[in-house]
Amino acid sequence: MTAPRLIRPYGDKKNDGAVQVSFTLPIARSAVAKEAAKRYAAKMGLREPYVTLAEAIAPEFTFFVVYGRATHDVDVAAITAEEAPAGSLSREEIDDEIARRFGRRLIVLGCALESDAHTVGLDAIFNMKGFAGDYGLERYHGIDARNLGAQVPVAELARIVRETKADAVLVSATVTQNDIHVRHMTDLVDMLEAERLRDEVVLIAGGARVDHALAKELGYDAGFGPGTTASRVAAFLLEEISRRKGLSGSER
Amino acid sequence: MASKLGLSTETIADCRRLARQVSEGVRRETEQYTTVSTERTVLRLLGVDGVDAEEVPIPNRVVEALHACGKLGRGAAVWMGSALAAGAPSVAEAAAALADPHRAAAQAEHPRWREAVAPHVEATLKRIRNNRSERERRMASHPPEEKPLLYAIVATGNIHEDVVQADAAARAGAQCIAVIRSTAQSLLDHVPYGATTSGFGGTYATQENFRLMRAALDAIEPELGRYVRLVNYCSGLCMPEIAAMGALERLDMMLNDALYGIIFRDINPLRTLIDQNFSRRINAVAGVVINTGEDNYLTTADAVEQAPAVLASQFINERLAKDAGLEDWQIGLGHAFEIDPALEDGLLYEIAQAEAAREIFPDAPLKYMPPTKHMTGNVFQGYQQNTLFALTSVATRQSIHLLGMLTEALHTPFLHDRWLAIDQMKTLRSNARHLADEIRFAPDGRIVGRARAVLAGAEAILARVADYPDGLFGALAEGRFADTRRRKDGGRGYDGVLRKDASYANPFLEAWLGEPHARAGAHA
Numbered sequence: 077m078t079a080p081r082l083i084r085p086y087g088d089k090k091n092d093g094a095v096q097v098s099f100t101l102p103i104a105r106s107a108v109a110k111e112a113a114k115r116y117a118a119k120m121g122l123r124e125p126y127v128t129l130a131e132a133i134a135p136e137f138t139f140f141v142v143y144g145r146a147t148h149d150v151d152v153a154a155i156t157a158e159e160a161p162a163g164s165l166s167r168e169e170i171d172d173e174i175a176r177r178f179g180r181r182l183i184v185l186g187c188a189l190e191s192d193a194h195t196v197g198l199d200a201i202f203n204m205k206g207f208a209g210d211y212g213l214e215r216y217h218g219i220d221a222r223n224l225g226a227q228v229p230v231a232e233l234a235r236i237v238r239e240t241k242a243d244a245v246l247v248s249a250t251v252t253q254n255d256i257h258v259r260h261m262t263d264l265v266d267m268l269e270a271e272r273l274r275d276e277v278v279l280i281a282g283g284a285r286v287d288h289a290l291a292k293e294l295g296y297d298a299g300f301g302p303g304t305t306a307s308r309v310a311a312f313l314l315e316e317i318s319r320r321k322g323l324s325g326s327e328r
Numbered sequence: 329m330a331s332k333l334g335l336s337t338e339t340i341a342d343c344r345r346l347a348r349q350v351s352e353g354v355r356r357e358t359e360q361y362t363t364v365s366t367e368r369t370v371l372r373l374l375g376v377d378g379v380d381a382e383e384v385p386i387p388n389r390v391v392e393a394l395h396a397c398g399k400l401g402r403g404a405a406v407w408m409g410s411a412l413a414a415g416a417p418s419v420a421e422a423a424a425a426l427a428d429p430h431r432a433a434a435q436a437e438h439p440r441w442r443e444a445v446a447p448h449v450e451a452t453l454k455r456i457r458n459n460r461s462e463r464e465r466r467m468a469s470h471p472p473e474e475k476p477l478l479y480a481i482v483a484t485g486n487i488h489e490d491v492v493q494a495d496a497a498a499r500a501g502a503q504c505i506a507v508i509r510s511t512a513q514s515l516l517d518h519v520p521y522g523a524t525t526s527g528f529g530g531t532y533a534t535q536e537n538f539r540l541m542r543a544a545l546d547a548i549e550p551e552l553g554r555y556v557r558l559v560n561y562c563s564g565l566c567m568p569e570i571a572a573m574g575a576l577e578r579l580d581m582m583l584n585d586a587l588y589g590i591i592f593r594d595i596n597p598l599r600t601l602i603d604q605n606f607s608r609r610i611n612a613v614a615g616v617v618i619n620t621g622e623d624n625y626l627t628t629a630d631a632v633e634q635a636p637a638v639l640a641s642q643f644i645n646e647r648l649a650k651d652a653g654l655e656d657w658q659i660g661l662g663h664a665f666e667i668d669p670a671l672e673d674g675l676l677y678e679i680a681q682a683e684a685a686r687e688i689f690p691d692a693p694l695k696y697m698p699p700t701k702h703m704t705g706n707v708f709q710g711y712q713q714n715t716l717f718a719l720t721s722v723a724t725r726q727s728i729h730l731l732g733m734l735t736e737a738l739h740t741p742f743l744h745d746r747w748l749a750i751d752q753m754k755t756l757r758s759n760a761r762h763l764a765d766e767i768r769f770a771p772d773g774r775i776v777g778r779a780r781a782v783l784a785g786a787e788a789i790l791a792r793v794a795d796y797p798d799g800l801f802g803a804l805a806e807g808r809f810a811d812t813r814r815r816k817d818g819g820r821g822y823d824g825v826l827r828k829d830a831s832y833a834n835p836f837l838e839a840w841l842g843e844p845h846a847r848a849g850a851h852a
Contacts, residue, residue: 133747134496191528
């Protein structure tokens with residue numbers, strides 16, 4: 077067992093626990109409201125809470141910025157968290173490897189599901205132009221990238237997976253309410269399993285509030301958060317599809 | 329106002345000439361058709377409303393029944409008028425009869441259908457006129473408004489919760505409240521009915537929701553000492569129906585852009601351009617300011633590369649709007665602040681593009697949209713980008729300023745996210761009040777150079793589009809806009825496009841075109 081390594085937030089010196097939080101309370105601005113914010117911050121575990129802003133943003137709502145010193149710490153030695161593994165291959169190298177290992181183009185579908193109409197992240201990964209100077213999947217010779225756009229019904233996606241014999245599906249989950257994105261994401265896994273397609277495709281989730289752990293929990297093979305470039309996704313696809321091919325030993 | 333950019337008036341005039349050529353092509357291609365949604369709109373304007381036991385709107389039922397027996401190409405009004413003339417005691421009962429496929433098929437054309445329908449047409453025209461003068465009266469009773477207008481979005485999914493948020497935003501300073509629609513609504517081929525409390529990422533546009541929000545904003549007007557504009561979205565498959573509902577419930581602004589639906593929602597180009605024309609006719613008489621959606625090109629493509637396409641689209645949208653009877657003050661052309669903040673001199677490009685739009689469309693209430701593409705979850709950087717956006721908006725005299733949220737791309741705005749945005753823009757608007765009067769640009773500088781290049785690029789795009797035998801449709805089919813190919817006979821809603829009979833009639837269009845018995849084939 078490794079020795080614990082306890083840390084807490086760092087403001088301007090070690091272990092000072094300095095934290096800044098902002099929130100709104102549904103109460104008119106008043107001395108009572110300010111005291112309520114302070115006590116609320118104390119309940120959140122902040123010592124010496126200090127209200128720097130108490131702004132009446134509506135008749136019955138006050139917005140607070142509060143500073144304080146966190147009393148909690150966290151043992152980082154006890155944490156295991158993985159990032160979606162990805163190599164550092166260039167686009168050309170990935171194209172070459174796909175050609176060498178598979179002798180064909182990999183079919184990669186991308187979409188946002190059901191009511192999700194946001195495609196900014198999806199387009200950043202797919203569009204030729206790419207993102208942050210990193211070309212999108214459409215630019216790869218080795219990838220037949222098919223951006224299906226937003227609001228694709230889960231059942232429709234499953235049908236397309238079957239028809240195209242897709243190697244991978246990228247699901248973009250963006251700004252939604254009531255965690256409905258989670259439901260649609262799991263609906264897709266259920267549907268693919270019911271259709272006996274789940275083992276045939278690499279399933280990847282991406283989006284501003286997606287991380288690898290969440291994606292794994294929902295039954296996806298990987299999750300990529302904000303700032304992910306297409307080359308990172310492509311490198312992951314190359315390795316994951318190769319790994320599966322090695323396991324199954326047969327080309328579909 | 330003297331031009332600060334020294335843009336060539338000849339080039340601008342040439343762009344307008346090319347845009348006219350494009351709009352002529354659109355007219356030629358579309359005037360022989362009507363659509364199911366256009367005919368449902370005629371029914372709604374005649375007073376048909378409500379849903380049946382299966383929650384299907386009555387206008388849909390009637391149009392389906394008339395379409396099934398081949399009668400729709402004559403125009404829905406003909407059959408409503410015929411049913412009334414033949415003895416149906418009310419619009420509701422005439423509609424109930426025509427909703428039945430057998431009775432629709434059996435309905436004979438009555439020689440006095442026009443007389444029967446006329447009082448209902450006149451009642452609606454009067455209601456729309458009254459709403460318009462009501463708005464004008466209310467606005468005139470307050471001091472002049474500060475510009476740019478602050479435009480805030482509410483999107484809880486529940487109209488009653490929206491009212492709470494809209495009230496807070498309006499009190500904080502928002503001058504326009506837009507209720508974002510549920511995300512899938514643009515693809516619905518019917519308009520939901522009644523007050524709704526469960527939307528995804530927004531609230532359904534229904535006539536009752538319009539009425540509830542209008543009443544809420546009117547209620548705080550005396551206390552605020554200003555009129556709060558209500559905004560909704562007439563785009564997608566029910567474009568003209570929603571325009572009609574907005575006209576009936578005194579909405580003040582409507583997002584209204586066929587190109588957006590074509591490119592980003594794969595809605596059939598013919599369908600939506602026909603629908604757009606009728607919706608714009610309605611908006612024109614209702615005194616509604618439309619907002620076009622050029623900003624959307626920039627959310628998926630590169631904002632520097634696409635700037636000429638945005639301008640070209642603005643020229644086309646301006647012409648299509650004027651063809652539908654809208655006046656300059658009603659044409660809220662859209663654009664956006666979407667250049668990568670990492671780009672050297674990117675802010676100069678933003679200023680060049682915003683100032684160019686201002687100078688090229690001096691009387692249009694330009695709608696300026698906030699950064700979304702390069703919002704990363706770093707809320708501090710997001711707030712910084714929004715400040716630059718606000719500064720550019722003030723410095724280039726934009727008209728309608730869609731408030732940027734520091735939490736864009738993370739979640740639907742929190743109450744204080746919206747307040748922070750309003751406070752930011754109010755500060756800029758006051759702190760830099762006369763900046764636009766003071767600014768001059770270096771005649772051979774980067775900003776002037778960029779504006780000229782964008783204008784030249786727009787002219788080249790317009791020339792290419794105008795050159796296609798079927799104009800805009802050809803250009804769309806070859807992916808000239810936003811790199812997306814859209815065929816004239818593809819996409820959603822194409823099955824709702826039908827050829828007009830030679831004797832097609834639409835009493836509302838006839839009234840608005842000033843042709844009491846417009847000849848067959850009048851542009852719908």
